[in-house]
Amino acid sequence: MGISSRVTGVDIGHHSIKAVTLTKWRNTYSVVSCAELLVPDDIFADNHMLDYQKIVKKLKELKKGLPLFSRKVAIAIPDSTVITKELQLDSYQSPETALANLLCDQVPFLIDDLAFDYALLRNVGSSTELGPTYRVYAARHSLLEHRITVLRDSGINPFFISPHGQSLLAIWSQLQIATQRKNWLLVDIGVTQITLCRGGEAPLCKVFDKASCVPNTVTDDWMMSLRQQLHLYQSLAAVEPVEGIWLSGGGALSLGVAQQLEQSLLLPCEGINLNLLLTGPTPKCSIPNAAFSSALGLAFNGLDWLEEQRVSSR
Secondary structure: HHHOOOOOEEEEEEOOEEEEEEEOOOEEEEEEEHHHHHHOOOOEOOHHOOOOHHHHHHHHHHHHHHOOOOOOOEEEEEEHHHEEEEEEOOOOOOOOHHHHHHHHOOOOOOHEEEEEEEEOOOOOOOOOOOOOEEEEEEEEHHHHHHHHHHHOOOOEEEEEEEEHHHHHHHHHHHHHHHOOOOEEEEEEEEEEEEEEEEEEOOOOOEEOOOOOOOOOOOOOOHHHHHHHHHHHHHHHHHHHHHHEEEEEOOHOOOOOHHHHHHHHHHOOOOOHHHHHHOOOOOOOEEEEEEEHHHHHHHHHHHHHHHHHHHHOOO
């Protein structure tokens, strides 16, 4: 892969837009550039829609700063806008229509109003009389079309869209390979939300609201919610105990956050070092910090998807 395989992960947040342009050569990743643009506080309208005029203006500004041949963009939509189901088919039939019919029976929307994708769960035990199990993701067409429109009107090509949590799971996956810490949890501290992520046999991607907290400040309410989510996860899932916490997101950069969480959770906590994941040559000015985790995860997933498409088309 070379210049033609560059992917830019674009994370549109409530206070800024972060972008990371990534390229891959064999099994090594290199960051070509990263950028951040501040946005108005009212960039988001109702129902997760974006203010068209304001976001297009900012995205056009972002585009001017991207390296050449970096127009392939991977973006995320909020996890709360995505319906996730595990559905098992009655037989080994073509999944497209069968999953659509099953999904229609389980959601309060018309199937024509939804776009959906699916992945085969290979490690899930199935009855010998039934077919395979799939994890299905669905989102409203209106939301997806809105995001695609603002990007294309900015001169950017959004070729890959995924739930926000998937970008963080990509970071967790790369971290556990680089550090050999498979029993660590990734906690992303955003402006409005906290996201807990862990891959493996019992994957976790849990989002809870941070509305009661002062931005970039750890409070008793915040820590209590995190402790409760950890306890619930480990009591319901047959998983090995969490041995440590990686911190990502802008809140991970706040002074004293790791120490306060260590005292609250009685677990080692540390801000993630994204340099561990970038095994190829990376300009010093382009090394992202923990606040760029989601954008980097989007770029990882976008590159992996491109590679899968090339392999399947051979």
